[in-house]
Amino acid sequence: DFGGERFVLANPPYIGTHEPLPAEVRDHEPYGALYAGEDGLADYRLLARQLPRLIAPGGAAIVEIGATQGEAVATLFAANGLSTALHHDLGGNPRAITAT
DSSP states (O other): OOOOEEEEEEOOOOBOTTSOOOHHHHTTSOHHHHBOSTTSOHHHHHHHHHHHHHEEEEEEEEEEOOTTOHHHHHHHHHTTTOOEEEEEOTTSOEEEEEEO
16 A cells, blocks of 8 residues: 655646747757646646645645746646645745645
8 A cells, every 4th residue: 555755846847838948948958858738737737636646644745836837736736635835936936836
């Protein structure tokens, strides 16, 4: 019986397929490490379904997000029974979400 993990850390791709990227990023990173569907949320949809089974009781997931994706990711996670909290970077932008 899988009891889950105490901590799950993830830095999924979060760029939408139509979002422009500087050449120094776009040309030197694998496509799959950057892009997550048209809206950049494809991997978060997958995580939202999987995290409730992966997180052990009392555990948490900490997931990096794009600066404009906090509300959308929180909604996806909440729809799958997870409680969330956003964490901001030094510029004041949402940069990570904790799910329990």
